[in-house]
Amino acid sequence: MPVDRALVDHVVRTTGLSAPDAARVVEDVVAFHAEPLEAYVRRRHAELKTYGARNPEIFAALAEELAHRVVAAPALSERQLRRIVYG
Template structure:
């Protein structure tokens, strides 16, 4: 890739997809913008796990703490019921209908 020549327009980096959340966290917490970005990335990665990935990971964590499978599966059932799920992918038309009815 060639470096930009003098006088070439510089394309700004695309904004962070959660820029408003990062600004809110930086404003309302002692987190610096970089720290807020890392926290948001961690939370998004946590909730991006599939159900299967979550169950496997949590089973291992709880088993390592000495819980039995019966205890683990009961606990996992409750945890799964409380987990947030990703929104379905929406078309532009569906989004427009949400806004304008």
């Protein structure tokens, strides 16, 4: 995906980064937010499980996180989240 030149110029003006560094930062942020919903849910479920969280609290946390992403995902029920994780 090509980098939005206007966004890179804005980052250069507001941060003092060089144009190549600003472009790399923009690419990294766009790539981070481009993760598909299902991949994000599976990854975060595994991460939270690693720290000992149980499914009810994990699914509540996931629903909250998804509602606040840059491009918010649709509201998903615990059942829908469970189906993403376990199939």
